[in-house]
Structure formats: C-alpha cells, structure tokens
Amino acid sequence: QQQVKQSPQSLIVQKGGISIINCAYENTAFDYFPWYQQFPGKGPALLIAIRPDVSEKKEGRFTISFNKSAKQFSLHIMDSQPGDSATYFCAAGRNSGNTPLVFGKGTRLSVIA
Amino acid sequence: EAGVVQSPRYKIIEKKQPVAFWCNPISGHNTLYWYRQNLGQGPELLIRYENEEAVDDSQLPKDRFSAERLKGVDSTLKIQPAELGDSAVYLCASSLSDQPQHFGDGTRLSIL
Numbered sequence: 748q749q750q751v752k753q754s755p756q757s758l759i760v761q762k763g764g765i766s767i768i769n770c771a772y773e774n775t776a777f778d779y780f781p782w783y784q785q786f787p788g789k790g791p792a793l794l795i796a797i798r799p800d801v802s803e804k805k806e807g808r809f810t811i812s813f814n815k816s817a818k819q820f821s822l823h824i825m826d827s828q829p830g831d832s833a834t835y836f837c838a839a840g841r842n843s844g845n846t847p848l849v850f851g852k853g854t855r856l857s858v859i860a
Numbered sequence: 861e862a863g864v865v866q867s868p869r870y871k872i873i874e875k876k877q878p879v880a881f882w883c884n885p886i887s888g889h890n891t892l893y894w895y896r897q898n899l900g901q902g903p904e905l906l907i908r909y910e911n912e913e914a915v916d917d918s919q920l921p922k923d924r925f926s927a928e929r930l931k932g933v934d935s936t937l938k939i940q941p942a943e944l945g946d947s948a949v950y951l952c953a954s955s956l957s958d959q960p961q962h963f964g965d966g967t968r969l970s971i972l
Contacts, residue, residue, distance in 0.1 A: 764934065
C-alpha cells in the first residue's frame with residue numbers, strides 16, 4: 748500500500764496555540780517522513796523530516812513525533828503565528844530523499860490573532 | 861544557491877492543444893522529479909529521472925504525456941493533446957543523491 752492518510756483537512760488555531768497535524772502510513776518499507784509547508788502560488792518547502800530510528804525531532808517551534816508500531820507520525824507547531832498559516836503536507840518515502848515521496852492530502856492551517 | 865526554476869508559471873490552453881513545461885533543477889542535482897498536484901490534493905509523482913535515465917515512469921499517462929531530460933540537466937514535460945482533466949499544477953523537484961527534494965513553484969495549467 749502506498750497511501751498516506753492525513754488529518755485534519757483544515758485547522759484553525761489561535762495565535763500562540765499549538766497546532767497538531769496527524770498522519771498514518773501503511774507501507775512498512777517507508778523510512779523517511781518529511782513535512783512540507785506550502786503557501787499559495789508556491790511550491791512545497793521542506794520543513795522538517797524524521798527517520799524511524801528516533802521517536803521525536805525538534806527544530807525551533809516545529810516538532811515531529813513518530814510512533815513506529817502504530818505507523819503514525821505527527822507535526823506539532825508550538826506558539827503558532829499568523830505567518831504559519833499555510834497548507835502542510837506529510838509525506839513518506841524510502842532512502843532519505845531521492846526516491847518518490849507519497850504525500851498526504853494536506854492540512855490547511857489558519858492561525859488567527 | 862538558485863532554487864528549482866520552472867516556466868511558464870501559468871498556462872491557459874484549449875483542450876486538444878499541446879503544451880510543454882520546462883524545469884531547470886538546482887545545479888548538481890542528479891535526480892529530477894515531475895509531480896502533478898490537483899486542487900486540494902498533495903503532489904503525485906509522474907516521472908523520476910536519475911541523470912538522463914527515466915527510472916520511474918509508471919504513473920505517467922504515456923498515451924498523451926512525454927518527458928525528456930537532455931544531458932541530465934534541464935527537463936521538459938509535454939502533454940499532447942491536453943484534456944480537461946489535465947488542469948493542475950505541475951511541479952518539478954530535484955535532489956542530490958540521498959538528500960531531500962527541493963521543489964519549484966510549479967506551472968499552473970488551465971484547460972478550457
């Protein structure tokens with residue numbers, strides 16, 4: 748199975764709050780899980796990525812949590828800001844980056860003041 | 861470092877017409893991808909190149925789509941003839957060996 752399921756489809760968060768987006772995958776061969784951020788009219792930009800040998804990775808306000816046994820991973824955005832308003836895509840792939848990524852359907856995040 | 865450059869940014873054509881998209885990857889990146897992104901969806905792979913060789917084109921509709929990557933650098937993606945369902949954003953991405961993929965801003969195609 749190649750599917751990556753992402754939820755929620757849309758999310759509204761107050762400024763300063765925590766945004767949480769969840770993803771689940773089926774193919775146990777996947778070993779690379781990036782998150783991309785996309786603004787309107789722009790291409791996806793890599794935000795943060797994780798491999799299954801760690802359960803959490805943090806970069807600034809962005810944290811990935813990974814549960815290998817449940818085949819789930821999530822993105823947490825701490826202290827969410829209006830500038831974080833964008834569409835977020837989780838993805839899964841193999842061998843780091845140079846194999847095709849399977850993307851979720853995206854989550855449209857709106858951070859309101 | 862310049863990013864992935866795509867042109868044109870927008871293209872409007874009538875159905876049954878041909879159309880072509882161009883991609884210039886990041887310098888030195890040996891792997892190039894074409895993805896299609898339908899409205900409200902995530903990108904889906906069409907074709908992947910390792911240098912000049914197409915190594916994964918199973919999702920490319922070969923009856924109307926074609927692609928080439930001359931000299932292992934720039935790439936073009938062509939549709940002939942275009943159908944209404946081809947309206948989408950066509951994204952190009954590139955990567956170096958086992959490094960993450962970097963995307964261009966895409967070509968938004970509208971079929972009338």
